[in-house]
Amino acid sequence: MAKQSAIYEVLHSIIDRGGKEKLIARIERNTQWEGDCLIWVGAKKRNGYGALNFKHGGKHQQFSAHAVFATLMRCAPIPDDLEIDHICNNRLCVRHLQLVTRRENLELRECRKKTIK
Numbered sequence: 001m002a003k004q005s006a007i008y009e010v011l012h013s014i015i016d017r018g019g020k021e022k023l024i025a026r027i028e029r030n031t032q033w034e035g036d037c038l039i040w041v042g043a044k045k046r047n048g049y050g051a052l053n054f055k056h057g058g059k060h061q062q063f064s065a066h067a068v069f070a071t072l073m074r075c076a077p078i079p080d081d082l083e084i085d086h087i088c089n090n091r092l093c094v095r096h097l098q099l100v101t102r103r104e105n106l107e108l109r110e111c112r113k114k115t116i117k
C-alpha cells in the first residue's frame, strides 16, 4: 500500500501527461450522488474503502478513493501523519472529508457511536 502523500505526485504526473480528462471521466464513472454525498461505486478494498489503481513509474499503485479526492480538493499532498475523517460517517463518501490527527479520528469514532445510528 502506497503512502497517501504519494498520491499528489501520481496525480500531477497524470495531469502533466495530458490525462486530466481521462482522470475526470474515470472518477465520474465510479461515483454516484446519494443526497448530499458523492459515493464511490467502483472497486473496493478489503477494508470497505473505495480503491483507485494507478500505473506510475512502471508499477501499479493502489490508493484509497477518498484519499485521492482529499488530495484533489486540497491541491497539496496529504501529510502521512494525518488521517482522513468521513464527516458524514459513510466510508464510501468522497466528498465530506476532513484531515484529522490519529487521536482526533479515534475520538470522533467513539463520539459518533453514541450519536449516530
Ligand SMILES: [Zn+2]
Pocket (backbone or CB within 6 Å): 036, 037, 038, 088, 090, 093, 094, 095, 096
Ligand atoms: Zn458524505
